[in-house]
Amino acid sequence: MTYTPPTPGSKIIIVGGGAFGLSTAYALSLKKYNVWVFDRNIIPSADASSTDINKCVRMDYGEDLLSMQLTMEALPHWHQWNKERNEMGLSPVFHQTGSLLLCKGNKLSDYERSSMKHVREAGYGHTIQEFQTPESIIKQFPQFKDAVNNGYRTAYLNTAAGLSSVVAIVVDGKERGWCDSSETIKHLYKKCMDHGVQFVTGSDRGAFEKFIFKNDQQEVQGIQTRDQIKHLADHVILAAGPWTASLLDFGNRLQATGQAVIQFTPPKEFVEKFKNAPVYGGDISRTGFYGFPINAEGKMKIASHSVGYVYYDSNRSDHICVPRTQVSHEKDTIPLKGLNNFRDFLNEFMPETNDWDITYSRVCWYSDTPDGKFLIAPYPNYKNLIIASGDSGHAMKFTPNIGFKIAQIVEGVESDYSRAWAWRDYKDDAMSSSDGTRNITSKPLTLGVGEARMASLDELKARK
Ligand SMILES: Cc1cc2nc3c(=O)[nH]c(=O)nc-3n(C[C@H](O)[C@H](O)[C@H](O)COP(=O)(O)OP(=O)(O)OC[C@H]3O[C@@H](n4cnc5c(N)ncnc54)[C@H](O)[C@@H]3O)c2cc1C
Ligand SMILES: *[C@@H]1O[C@H](CO)[C@@H](O)[C@H](O)[C@H]1NC(C)=O
Ligand SMILES: *[C@@H]1O[C@H](CO)[C@@H](O)[C@H](O)[C@H]1NC(C)=O
Numbered sequence: 001m002t003y004t005p006p007t008p009g010s011k012i013i014i015v016g017g018g019a020f021g022l023s024t025a026y027a028l029s030l031k032k033y034n035v036w037v038f039d040r041n042i043i044p045s046a047d048a049s050s051t052d053i054n055k056c057v058r059m060d061y062g063e064d065l066l067s068m069q070l071t072m073e074a075l076p077h078w079h080q081w082n083k084e085r086n087e088m089g090l091s092p093v094f095h096q097t098g099s100l101l102l103c104k105g106n107k108l109s110d111y112e113r114s115s116m117k118h119v120r121e122a123g124y125g126h127t128i129q130e131f132q133t134p135e136s137i138i139k140q141f142p143q144f145k146d147a148v149n150n151g152y153r154t155a156y157l158n159t160a161a162g163l164s165s166v167v168a169i170v171v172d173g174k175e176r177g178w179c180d181s182s183e184t185i186k187h188l189y190k191k192c193m194d195h196g197v198q199f200v201t202g203s204d205r206g207a208f209e210k211f212i213f214k215n216d217q218q219e220v221q222g223i224q225t226r227d228q229i230k231h232l233a234d235h236v237i238l239a240a241g242p243w244t245a246s247l248l249d250f251g252n253r254l255q256a257t258g259q260a261v262i263q264f265t266p267p268k269e270f271v272e273k274f275k276n277a278p279v280y281g282g283d284i285s286r287t288g289f290y291g292f293p294i295n296a297e298g299k300m301k302i303a304s305h306s307v308g309y310v311y312y313d314s315n316r317s318d319h320i321c322v323p324r325t326q327v328s329h330e331k332d333t334i335p336l337k338g339l340n341n342f343r344d345f346l347n348e349f350m351p352e353t354n355d356w357d358i359t360y361s362r363v364c365w366y367s368d369t370p371d372g373k374f375l376i377a378p379y380p381n382y383k384n385l386i387i388a389s390g391d392s393g394h395a396m397k398f399t400p401n402i403g404f405k406i407a408q409i410v411e412g413v414e415s416d417y418s419r420a421w422a423w424r425d426y427k428d429d430a431m432s433s434s435d436g437t438r439n440i441t442s443k444p445l446t447l448g449v450g451e452a453r454m455a456s457l458d459e460l461k462a463r464k
Pocket of ligand 3: 312313314315
């Protein structure tokens with residue numbers, strides 16, 4: 001079906017008020033469309049993938065040059081948002097901590113090497129600091145002494161333009177860092193409201209249930225929410241994050257997969273040591289593990305970016321994976337297998353954590369495409385419907401600018417982005433990541449079953 005873009009003044013409904021939905025709403029609101037956002041939760045939605053204490057903002061993207069470029073475009077927006085927050089007397093949404101990618105052995109892994117190469121070729125070589133010896137890593141980042149001594153002997157740091165001093169980097173921050181993502185969503189939510197975007201939220205009135213069609217069943221005319229109210233629109237954008245795949249037929253193009261996340265609340269003596277640490281990767285393309293400095297509330301997050309877990313709703317007949325979160329399953333923790341993987345990794349990488357209880361854990365959901373590239377395109381079988389999903393676990397960093405790219409796609413403007421994120425077919429279900437950061441060598445386990453049963457609170461306690 002050929003796509004017809006909206007005309008000026010059109011009413012556009014966006015389903016989902018996460019990173020993709022809000023960013024799109026803001027971009028479209030600048031163009032004077034009549035923009036409405038529906039979300040099944042109040043925003044920030046408690047179990048959205050955008051909701052978290054921090055996310056990594058990195059330009060290091062292996063062979064995925066488009067994502068590297070998009071981060072380079074996002075960075076000035078992050079700085080602008082910090083200024084806006086500062087004027088409102090609020091904390092920054094972007095913290096330039098730098099990012100330290102450590103690798104096992106004496107050679108960087110392929111992902112780190114190709115990232116460095118492409119960052120340099122793109123003119124950002126000044127942000128890179130390579131470490132020539134294991135001792136030099138320890139000297140600059142004593143936090144990682146045990147990791148280095150246990151085999152993580154190579155690393156590079158991505159820092160900011162203009163910062164030449166190592167000390168200044170740690171004190172003043174750098175080009176790469178983490179974003180306090182719930183605050184990010186709140187900031188964007190406010191920007192949208194200031195620009196006249198309308199919001200309908202809540203588990204009945206805000207929850208998408210189905211599309212409304214014109215008689216021929218191919219032309220979308222709006223949505224019906226769970227309270228049975230019909231909302232007409234000229235165009236609908238489906239941006240429901242990991243829930244997207246359960247709302248419409250995508251074949252094998254989208255799948256919700258869960259990733260384990262943990263937090264520690266380290267004891268006082270460790271806080272000093274770790275609060276000025278950079279974001280770090282522990283040979284991420286092999287192990288999947290990466291983490292963050294201790295935040296202002298004393299929490300330290302460590303996450304896994306790997307094959308993940310799937311979950312099937314037994315009430316559905318279509319065998320589609322759906323997110324299972326603490327909104328519906330309050331007592332959920334993380335799968336036992338995931339917990340053991342964290343503990344094994346940390347035993348080498350940060351052995352002090354063996355003595356610490358895990359104080360929070362969660363499964364956070366990606367909307368995965370088989371190739372790790374986003375799916376942002378008109379839905380081919382219906383008129384007036386655009387999909388904005390397939391984040392594949394790496395889109396938070398684009399919150400300030402992805403909406404401008406999505407708005408172009410809504411308006412039918414072609415670009416490298418529209419071509420990369422186009423509706424496409426996959427021969428089989430083999431999964432990969434766009435940048436090689438995810439080691440996907442096995443099939444995802446089913447959450448709640450066998451080794452992937454939820455860990456008990458007792459099991460989350462210190463490994464004695
Ligand atoms: C553990 C984890 C770590 C991550 N780390 C990083 C990182 O370090 N760096 C990075 O760049 N990215 C990271 N990401 C990815 C990033 O969080 C996502 O790419 C991004 O949040 C995707 O945004 P979204 O808007 O597509 O989805 P979401 O943020 O999940 O938003 C979807 C919204 O749709 C709503 N919704 C769902 N169903 C309905 C319905 N029926 N009706 C109405 N509304 C509905 C939800 O309530 C939600 O608000 C991570 C993700 C996870 C899970
Ligand atoms: C990927 O992970 C598996 C274990 O899950 C490991 O055996 C393998 O070595 C990893 N691949 C690479 C390239 O490190
Ligand atoms: C199936 O539906 C019932 C009733 O709504 C609900 O309690 C149950 O959790 C659902 N099952 C799954 C696997 O979500």
